[in-house]
Amino acid sequence: MPFSLSYGTEAMIPTEIRVPSPRILMINDNDKELWINLDLLEEMRDLALIREYNYKCQLQKYYDSRVQKCTFDAGDFVFHNNEAYSQERPGKLAPTWEDPYKVKEVLSKGAYKLEKLDGTEIPELGMWHIARLTVNYLFLACAPID
Known part of the structure; x- marks a missing residue:
């Protein structure tokens, strides 16, 4: 996921290059697929930001439900x-x-x-x-x- 957010495509492992996979077999259409991935990159980043925000809200809600708030007044x-x-x-x-x-x-x-x-x-x-x-x-x- 971080690699695709940075470079706009999924990473390839060396085994995937040696053994023919649909991704390697379509090498001629690879440039077109890369351009499509680059077009969708901003949308992927926005979705990642939304997921991160939701996760942080859930953490804050969990933390706030467990922590007892304590304040002091002058004279305590x-x-x-x-x-x-x-x-x-x-x-x-x-x-x-x-x-x-x-x-x-x-x-x-x-x-x-x-x-x-x-x-x-x-x-x-x-x-x-x-x-x-x-x-x-x-x-x-x-x-x-x-």
């Missing part, structure tokens, strides 16, 4: 993944999630600005993507209700 308590900025791995038994933090500001497209629980900003961390954050259920359960 979260853990952040400490593997994102540490230079050396502390070991496989080290905790993956680090310190409870509070979401200070919701930025665009899944980015969040965090602060420590006492309200001080964290300049070295900057923004955090939602993939690096998880809900802190312990603090959520212990937090006073306003």
Whole structure:
């Protein structure tokens, strides 16, 4: 399929050249067939693009049905993944999630600005993507209700 999309004809294997096949026997009409294949090349490419788009839509639909969407609001308590900025791995038994933090500001497209629980900003961390954050259920359960 990729060969025909690039060159406008199907590839021939050496065995097909040695053993007479209808394709080889019609060698005189081959030029005419090649021109017909070239005329249909754009249509083949369009059909391949449509199939690719349909496949990607099916993948996205499957992914969206399996993934739980999670968003945070300002004031939510979260853990952040400490593997994102540490230079050396502390070991496989080290905790993956680090310190409870509070979401200070919701930025665009899944980015969040965090602060420590006492309200001080964290300049070295900057923004955090939602993939690096998880809900802190312990603090959520212990937090006073306003």
